[in-house]
Amino acid sequence: MTKPSVPEQPPELGGLYVTAEEAAQMLGVTVQTLYSYVSRRPVRSELMPGSRKRRYWKPDVEALRPGQEPAAATTVPTAITLVTEAGLYYRGESAIELSRGSSIETVAAHLWQVDEQSVFGACPALASDRYRALRHSIAHLPAVDRCSILLTALENEDRRAFDLSREGFLATGAQALRWFAAELVGADMPTNEPLHVFLGRHLNADEAMADILRRLLILDADHGMNASTWAVRSLASTGVTPYRIVIAGLAASGGRRLPFGQLNASSRLLDELLGDGEPADALMARIREGQAIPGFGTGVYGPREDPRATELLGALEERVGHDRQVRRLRYACDVAREILNRHPDFAFVTVFVCRMLHMRTEDRVLARLGRMIGWIAHAIEAYDQNLPRPEVFYAGPLPDSAAR
Numbered sequence: 360m361t362k363p364s365v366p367e368q369p370p371e372l373g374g375l376y377v378t379a380e381e382a383a384q385m386l387g388v389t390v391q392t393l394y395s396y397v398s399r400r401p402v403r404s405e406l407m408p409g410s411r412k413r414r415y416w417k418p419d420v421e422a423l424r425p426g427q428e429p430a431a432a433t434t435v436p437t438a439i440t441l442v443t444e445a446g447l448y449y450r451g452e453s454a455i456e457l458s459r460g461s462s463i464e465t466v467a468a469h470l471w472q473v474d475e476q477s478v479f480g481a482c483p484a485l486a487s488d489r490y491r492a493l494r495h496s497i498a499h500l501p502a503v504d505r506c507s508i509l510l511t512a513l514e515n516e517d518r519r520a521f522d523l524s525r526e527g528f529l530a531t532g533a534q535a536l537r538w539f540a541a542e543l544v545g546a547d548m549p550t551n552e553p554l555h556v557f558l559g560r561h562l563n564a565d566e567a568m569a570d571i572l573r574r575l576l577i578l579d580a581d582h583g584m585n586a587s588t589w590a591v592r593s594l595a596s597t598g599v600t601p602y603r604i605v606i607a608g609l610a611a612s613g614g615r616r617l618p619f620g621q622l623n624a625s626s627r628l629l630d631e632l633l634g635d636g637e638p639a640d641a642l643m644a645r646i647r648e649g650q651a652i653p654g655f656g657t658g659v660y661g662p663r664e665d666p667r668a669t670e671l672l673g674a675l676e677e678r679v680g681h682d683r684q685v686r687r688l689r690y691a692c693d694v695a696r697e698i699l700n701r702h703p704d705f706a707f708v709t710v711f712v713c714r715m716l717h718m719r720t721e722d723r724v725l726a727r728l729g730r731m732i733g734w735i736a737h738a739i740e741a742y743d744q745n746l747p748r749p750e751v752f753y754a755g756p757l758p759d760s761a762a763r
Contacts, residue, residue, distance in 0.1 A: 375443065376414040378407075385420055396423055435592070435744065439470060439736050442583040442659065446666035449581065455670045458577040463554045463732070466577045467536070470736040471529050478533040483549045487516055494542075502724040503613060506542055507606050513538055514602035521600060525739060532601040532735040539605065539731060543724055562716050567678040574674050575712055578667040578705065579726050581733030582659050587611040588737050595738035596746045608734040609727055624653035625707050629714065633684050638691040646698065654707030655695050664702040671708045675715075684715065 377385065383393040397404070400423060403416040440447055440454075447454040449470055457466050468475035486494075493512055497505050513535070514520045520531055537549035544561035555576070559569030582588070590611035591604050611617075631641035645652055656662035672692065675685050688711055695701050709726050718725060 375417050376405075377417050377420060378414055379412065382415045382420045386423055435741075437584070437737070437740060439740060440581040440583045440733070444660075444663070444666075446670075447578075447581065447583070454578055454580070455666060458574040458670065461577065463573060463576050463729075466580060467533070467732045467735075470580060470732055471532070471739065473526075473529050477526070478529050479551065481530075482551050483534055483537050484517070486548055490516060502543065503609055503727070506539055506724065506727075507609055509542055510535065510539070510602045510606055514600055517602075520602060523598060523600070523742070528601060528739055528742070529735070532604075532731075532738075535601050535605055536728070536731050536735075539728055543728060562718070564716055568716060571671070571674055571678060571712060572716065575671060575709060575725075576729035576732075578671060579709065579729030581730075581736065585659070586614065586617060587730065587734070591734045592737050592741035595741040596744065598742070601735055601738065604734055604738045605731055608730060612727060612730060622706065622710055625704075625710050626719075628653050629707075629710060632691045633687055633714070638687055639694045642691065642694055642698065652695060652699065652701060654704050654710070655699070655701040656704070658704035658706055660702075660704075662701055665705050667705040668703050668708045671705070671712070672703070675708075675712075679715070682715070684711075 379390050379393055383390045386393065386396070388396070396402070397415070400419075402419040402423070404413040406412070407414050438450060440449055441451075445453075449457060449466065450472070452469065457469070461469075464475055464479045468478065471478070490509070490512055494505075494509060497508055500508070517531060517534065519527055522528070522531070537551075537554070540554055540558055541547070541549040544558055546557075546561050550557055555569050555573035558564075558572055559566075562568075562572075564572065587608045591608045594607045595604055628641065632638045642652060651657075658665055658668075660666075672689065676689065679685055692703050695703070706726065713719060713725055716725075
């Protein structure tokens with residue numbers, strides 16, 4: 360079996376590697392026996408810096424432990440995103456580093472493994488009179504509902520929508536991304552200018568806030584195998600268009616059990632934190648009443664610090680740190696860390712950025728724009744894999760013996 364490669368890792372990930380001696384101790388075997396194990400199993404390793412010795416990827420070693428439960432039948436391989444304590448890695452590249460200097464289109468092309476110009480260079484097709492009439496008739500609906508309806512209409516008007524070759528799928532995905540962005544900011548139609556420039560212009564955002572928006576959408580592109588990812592992968596494996604993929608992702612990501620399905624509570628807390636009162640009072644009132652603090656400790660990283668949220672907060676302080684609301688948010692986050700040892704979720708900081716961009720009613724949708732990039736990446740990967748057939752364990756009542 361070919362052993363999958365391990366991306367080059369920065370020093371802060373050293374805890375995810377173990378030496379041969381440490382791996383042998385974990386497994387309760389000799390080093391020589393370890394070498395026998397790894398020669399037959401897909402255990403990833405790399406040379407240690409300045410040495411001829413190798414170090415081993417700790418999760419792979421842990422999977423070899425005696426009595427280790429076999430992987431679930433629904434476990435699938437993915438080469439898209441690695442989630443670590445140091446942050447997310449998009450195909451081996453740090454999402455945080457990418458957010459500091461790359462365009463949204465460049466990151467999308469990286470995740471999609473396609474030439475950027477080939478999918479983002481063309482001008483979007485013009486909208487038909489029927490599309491414009493439909494858009495006008497549903498203007499009163501919430502943004503997520505409008506976008507779902509309009510994506511269905513675009514699928515029917517896009518002649519390439521049902522070209523499910525890799526090239527056709529990704530070209531359609533790029534079109535869907537641009538049209539979604541246009542609907543988000545109320546533009547008549549998209550353009551082929553950089554996405555954050557297009558959005559910033561229609562939102563009347565200055566250069567600093569347009570840059571914050573660019574960073575946010577890149578950091579939000581993929582979260583690994585969460586519920587919305589599973590939804591789009593399952594649907595993609597049946598052979599549907601990118602428009603249907605996005606609609607599925609929109610539906611799944613709005614569930615009340617997910618961080619972005621809890622944005623109303625986070626938004627109410629932000630109202631209090633950014634108002635005239637003392638930010639600490641809003642947090643202490645909830646603590647005294649035994650209430651959860653919405654937006655803190657409920658995301659991908661749980662109660663631990665989310666590197667994406669930390670990076671975005673740092674960017675806000677760097678670019679617009681003079682703003683009163685940014686200062687109040689930072690103070691509130693410091694109080695939550697001091698009292699509860701809780702850190703803000705990435706979704707919570709996203710809601711705050713929406714406030715800064717005067718997008719209060721679209722805070723649920725902006726994050727989905729970034730997620731579209733990851734959904735399309737997972738869809739094309741799942742389309743190339745076999746249709747998942749999870750093993751079912753029946754746990755209900757057995758048939759009556761008299762009826763058999």
